[in-house]
Amino acid sequence: MKRIFKFVEKYFFIIILLAVAISLVYPKSFEWVLSNYNGINILNLLLSIVLFTMGTTLKADDFINVFKNPKEIAVGISAQYVIMPLIALALASAFSLDSALTVGLVLVGTVPGGTASDVITFLAKGDVALSVSLTAVSTVISPILTPIITLLLISNQINFNPIDMFISIIEIVIIPIILGLILNYKFPEFCERLKDYLPAISSIVICLIVAGVVGANKQAILTSSTIIIVVIVLQYFLAMSLGFGIGYLVGMKKKQIITVAIELAFQNSGLSTSLAKTHFPSLSQATVPGALYSVWQNLAGSILAYVFRRFL
Template identity: 90%
Template structure:
């Protein structure tokens, strides 16, 4: 059984591509992902499962490490919540994207770093401890910064309630992480055993979310795929390049520079998709950038990890 989960973890990028292919051929097969059952939003529930698994892998020491590397953490978090949102807004303006895609792209830029960054950092022989700290801190402060920065960037153009978004992030992100932390504190041995299985569980859940969103927006994606894909790829590589630049200018070593670049480029795209669906229900295509970004960051990240490991 453990071997199967390890294979899922190892070949995640292939599985997510297969899920996307199935969702495009049979879009209704993942329709349930965007449904509500007995008042429960399935998409939010799935995302909470991912964040809960993240919580079970964390300990208080992970947050204490923040104070051991204040410069690196400060630089990484500042880049996360300044550079990434500005990249998203700039690309949306340059390509004259409509309101829905602008919302989706900006949300990809304003959400915290994704847990996949820790895996890619490990594969790239980067600073894994720094990656975990950056992901954890950016996630914990996201209920305040994500709604505020989103309001600052597009609030005059597109109406939404930042307070409601704050509450959503607390429910979807913070509560599951806290529950995971509590479980890890009470049953550390059990959670240690779970580490062999949780990455695969998270991978499967993200695949379901991406497939659900892409299936629901099949026509929109196929009719405007070129622009959407160009925008997503550009956002990713600009983040990666600027991440390298920021790390270098901050005087970090090679491992830390690679880590900051990966952390900046890897976003919690599942959260951006969930927020788009929940808070911009009239802009159905707002969920598309997050779903496509998830596919691209994992595909490109797997390739870049090999390059970083060999040549950086």
């Protein structure tokens, strides 16, 4: 059984491409992902599972590390919530994206770092402890910063309630993480055994989310694929390049530079998709950038991790 989970973890980028292919050929096979069951939003539930698994891997030491590496944390978090949103807005403007795609792209930029960054950092021989701390901190402060920054960037185009978004992030992100932390505190040995399975579980859930969104927006993706894919690729590589540049300019060591670059480029795209669907229901294509970014960041990240490990 453990081998199966390790296989899923190792070949996640292939599995997510397969899920996307199936959703494009048979879009109805994943339509349940975006539905409700007894009043429960399935998409939000799936995302909460990912964040819960993240919580079970966290300990107090991960937050204490913030004080051990104040410069790296400050630089990483600042870049996360300043550079990524500005990249998104600049690209949306440069490519004249419509309101829906602009909202989706901005949300990709304003959400916290994704949990997959920790795995890619490990594969790239970066500073895993720093990566975990950056992901944890950016996630914990996201209920405040994500709605505020999103409001500042798109309020002139689209009206939305940042308080409702704040509540959504608390429900989807913070509560599951706290529950995971509690479980880890009460049953540390159990959670330690779970670590061999959690990355694969998170990977499967992310595949389902991406497949659901891609299937629901099949026509929109096929008709606007060239532009939005170019934008997504540019957003990713600009973030990675600026992460390297900023880390170098502030005098970080090689491992920390790699970590900040990966952390900046890897976003919680599942959360951006969920927020787009929940708070911008009239803009169905707003979920597309998050889904496509999830596919691309995991595919490109797996390749870059190999490059970093071999040549940096």
